[in-house]
Amino acid sequence: GGEPVEGATVRTLRDLADSFAIESEGFPTRLFDGGSFAATTDEEGRFSHPVSTALPYGDHVVHVAKRGWASAERVVEIDADGAEGIEIELTPGGAIAGRVLLPEGEDPRNGRVAASNGDGSVITSRIDAEGEYRLEHLASGPWQVEYRVGTEQFVQAFGAEPPDGDFDGDCEVVEGRTTRHDLDLRTETRTIAGSLAIDGVPASGWSARLLNIGIAFGSEVEG
Numbered sequence: 001g002g003e004p005v006e007g008a009t010v011r012t013l014r015d016l017a018d019s020f021a022i023e024s025e026g027f028p029t030r031l032f033d034g035g036s037f038a039a040t041t042d043e044e045g046r047f048s049h050p051v052s053t054a055l056p057y058g059d060h061v062v063h064v065a066k067r068g069w070a071s072a073e074r075v076v077e078i079d080a081d082g083a084e085g086i087e088i089e090l091t092p093g094g095a096i097a098g099r100v101l102l103p104e105g106e107d108p109r110n111g112r113v114a115a116s117n118g119d120g121s122v123i124t125s126r127i128d129a130e131g132e133y134r135l136e137h138l139a140s141g142p143w144q145v146e147y148r149v150g151t152e153q154f155v156q157a158f159g160a161e162p163p164d165g166d167f168d169g170d171c172e173v174v175e176g177r178t179t180r181h182d183l184d185l186r187t188e189t190r191t192i193a194g195s196l197a198i199d200g201v202p203a204s205g206w207s208a209r210l211l212n213i214g215i216a217f218g219s220e221v222e223g
Helices: 214-217
Strands: 007-013 023-025 038-040 059-063 072-078 093-102 111-116 123-125 131-140 140-150 157-159 171-172 177-178
Touching: 007 072, 093 111, 093 140, 093 171, 111 131, 123 131, 171 177
Parallel strands: 093 177
Antiparallel strands: 007 038, 007 059, 023 157, 059 072, 093 131, 111 123, 111 140, 140 171
């Protein structure tokens, strides 16, 4: 709306979507923080931060985020002098709302809905007893949406092969609108069970997670 935004976080990132596969917190990622610094905007909306010498010259993505607003991106060219005069506008964004449908007897409140547009961050939403959820202040464009159970911490993974094509979303967010996206998980599932021991002693308190190597490292998985 033309008014300065104080307290927004600004980062300069590399767009490596065409270079190699990146997965952050379980979602494919378009952008990578290659050692750059972050800055917080002042009362006039101004920001300034150093750029890592590891970043090559050329086009980079300036990413801005602030709670209560949709994140925003702008491609800028960085040379030996850096970059100046960058202006970015924040908007309320759009929303995704829907219902999580689970097999009979399972309570959707045991999990959360997580979503990402490939910028390396993940937005989550609680689910009510009817399975309804809502994610707000989302940037326009494609988003991937998942139902997740547990408190496991996802790490960043890299693969040698770049992804095939652009970031592929489950649904499309439009500024000022709510996109309806239900998650129907009522189909039959398979179970993997095992045990964990450390030096032959049963280990309790650990968590296990199944990763699709094809997604994390850009290769095909058979079976």
